[in-house]
Amino acid sequence: MKQADQLADYYAHTEQEMFYILIDAFKQTRPELMNAEKDPTKIMEWRLKALSQLGGLTDKVINLISRNSGYSKKAIYDLIEKNGLKVTKQLNRKLAKTLKKPFNGVSAKSEVIIHSYVEQTFRGINNYVNQTLVTRNYGKNAAAKTYQEIINKTVLDVSLGNKTPQRALMDNIYAWRDKGMSSALIDKAGHHWSLEGYTRTVIQSTTSRVYNDLRINSMQEFDSVLCTMSSHPAARPACAPIQGHIVCIVPKSDPRCDNSYPNIYDHGYGTPAGTQGINCTHMLVPYIKGVSHNYFEKYDPKEAVAKMKIQEKQRYLERGVRKNKRKLQLAKRAGDADGISKYSAGVRGYQSKLRKIVKEHDFLARQYSREQIANETK
Numbered sequence: 001m002k003q004a005d006q007l008a009d010y011y012a013h014t015e016q017e018m019f020y021i022l023i024d025a026f027k028q029t030r031p032e033l034m035n036a037e038k039d040p041t042k043i044m045e046w047r048l049k050a051l052s053q054l055g056g057l058t059d060k061v062i063n064l065i066s067r068n069s070g071y072s073k074k075a076i077y078d079l080i081e082k083n084g085l086k087v088t089k090q091l092n093r094k095l096a097k098t099l100k101k102p103f104n105g106v107s108a109k110s111e112v113i114i115h116s117y118v119e120q121t122f123r124g125i126n127n128y129v130n131q132t133l134v135t136r137n138y139g140k141n142a143a144a145k146t147y148q149e150i151i152n153k154t155v156l157d158v159s160l161g162n163k164t165p166q167r168a169l170m171d172n173i174y175a176w177r178d179k180g181m182s183s184a185l186i187d188k189a190g191h192h193w194s195l196e197g198y199t200r201t202v203i204q205s206t207t208s209r210v211y212n213d214l215r216i217n218s219m220q221e222f223d224s225v226l227c228t229m230s231s232h233p234a235a236r237p238a239c240a241p242i243q244g245h246i247v248c249i250v251p252k253s254d255p256r257c258d259n260s261y262p263n264i265y266d267h268g269y270g271t272p273a274g275t276q277g278i279n280c281t282h283m284l285v286p287y288i289k290g291v292s293h294n295y296f297e298k299y300d301p302k303e304a305v306a307k308m309k310i311q312e313k314q315r316y317l318e319r320g321v322r323k324n325k326r327k328l329q330l331a332k333r334a335g336d337a338d339g340i341s342k343y344s345a346g347v348r349g350y351q352s353k354l355r356k357i358v359k360e361h362d363f364l365a366r367q368y369s370r371e372q373i374a375n376e377t378k
Contacts, residue, residue, distance in 0.1 A: 003083070004207040005369075007075045011129070011199040013374035014064065016326055018133075018143045019177055021060045023333050025053040025147065026169060036158065036165040043158045043165060050151050054138055061143040065133045072130070076122050079203070080210055084114040088214045091286065095222045098288055110217055117210040124202055128183040129195050142181040142195065150176055170336050174327050205278045212276055212284050216249045219286050225250045225258060227284040229275075231296045233363040234307035238268040239275045239282055243304070244296040246287050307363055314357055314364055320350035321371040329373075 026033075032046040088106050096103035138144040150172045157168035180194025193201075219225060231244035242262045250257050251265050264284075268274015275282065287294065324346035331339030351371070358364045 003075075003079050004204050007072070007079060008196075008200040008203045009374050010068075010072065010075070012196045014068065015181055015195050016329065016374070017064060018061055018181065019173070019326075019330055020333055021057055021064070022143065022147050022150070023173065023330060025057045026050065026173075027334070028053055033165050033169065040158050040161070040165065043155055046165065047151055047155050051148070054144055054147065057147060058136055058138065058141055058144050061141065062134050062136070065130060069130060072125065073122060076125070076203075077118060079207060080118045080121060081114050084110075084117070084210055084214055087211050088114075088218055091215055091218050092222075095218060095224060095286060098291055099222055099224065101222060107217075107221055109221070110214055113213055113217060114210065117206055117213075121202060121206050125199055128185040128193075128198055132182075132184050132195075142183070146176050146181050167338075170331075170334060170339055173330060173334070174339065177327055177330060178323060201278060205280075208281060209276060215284055215286065220250060220256075223256065224286060224288060225254075225256050226261060226287040226289065228287045228292070228294045228296055229264075230283040230285065231299055232282070233299055233304065234311040235282075235299070235301075235304040236273070236275075236280065236308055237305050238273060238277070239280065240299070240301035240304040240308075242267055242275065243282060244294075244298040246294060247284070249284065307361075310357070310361055311364065314354065315370075317350050317354045317357065318367070318370040321347055321354070322373050324350060325371075325373050 029046055029049045032042070032049040036043045036046045085106055088110050092105065093103050095101070132140065132142040135141050138148065150169070153172045153175075154165070154168045157163045157172070158165050162168070163171065180196055182192040183195050183198045185193040185198050215227070219227070225248055227247055227249050229239075229243050229245060229247050235243050242264070246261050248258045248261045248263045252259070252263060257263070264275055269276055272278045274280075276284075286292070324343045328340065328343035328347060330336075331343055354366065354371070358366050
């Protein structure tokens with residue numbers, strides 16, 4: 001999944017770069033901000049100056065996205081199509097040899113699955129992310145909207161006498177960095193997904209799903225409908241009872257279904273929270289009766305679910321490290337001494353909690369890559 005992580009990190013870094021552009025625009029308003037420090041009633045003059053930066057700011061964001069748009073499309077193609085074809089060829093060759101059947105390369109159906117995932121992934125990212133950043137409509141451009149929201153909240157905080165102008169501005173920049181710039185995606189619960197949150201979830205989940213879908217399709221084409229499912233000490237409720245076991249991968253309505261084994265369709269296959277759903281990393285490995293062996297370790301389902309909840313705490317702390325590192329970078333960019341001190345301490349605090357939770361639970365391991373952000377030395 002390293003390639004998927006690199007692509008997701010690219011979008012995370014792009015979002016950070018856009019916040020640098022916002023900070024640089026706010027730096028141009030420093031004289032007006034200092035006047036408002038002396039006389040808070042002049043905050044509206046600062047607002048006008050800040051809004052006058054919108055055009056240049058939007059142009060810089062569009063240039064940033066346009067420069068790299070070719071990279072994202074190629075990266076998605078390489079990740080899903082190239083690797084998908086490679087995985088399918090390797091599996092088909094192995095199945096043909098094991099079952100003593102002819103090797104016919106990649107079937108038309110497998111190619112359709114691959115192309116469908118490529119188009120679906122790129123179309124989603126392009127519509128919900130890229131297009132929200134290349135529009136010159138200030139009301140729709142994600143970066144321009146974030147900039148205006150920070151301005152308006154800063155004016156409100158100063159007008160109410162809650163904070164000094166400089167403190168209000170920086171605190172609001174940090175608050176919006178936590179929220180992330182909004183993509184155009186709104187889920188059923190009315191939640192606006194951030195650019196990074198949407199792209200990371202889509203890329204990582206799609207990668208895992210497409211490879212397993214291709215494995216399942218190849219096996220069905222070879223009339224082989226059993227798999228061994230990989231196992232982890234921590235697992236979601238849908239996966240915990242069947243991980244490490246042999247499972248059937250066709251619906252019960254399929255005449256080839258082997259009812260002597262658990263069926264993935266009984267465990268939420270095809271749903272976000274089910275097995276092979278969003279963020280599921282379990283692999284399905286072809287199993288041939290009388291030939292294959294199942295070497296995956298078995299874990300008690302209740303213990304696996306309990307451990308998953310502990311692992312979720314580790315993920316929360318890792319996100320805390322990344323969030324504080326990003327805000328620390330913004331503080332350095334803006335020259336905010338208070339912010340530098342606060343978020344340096346924040347990074348250390350979350351890292352200390354991570355050391356503690358890993359020490360207390362032997363099934364956890366410190367994963368430093370999950371605590372890193374792109375270009376940390378910037």
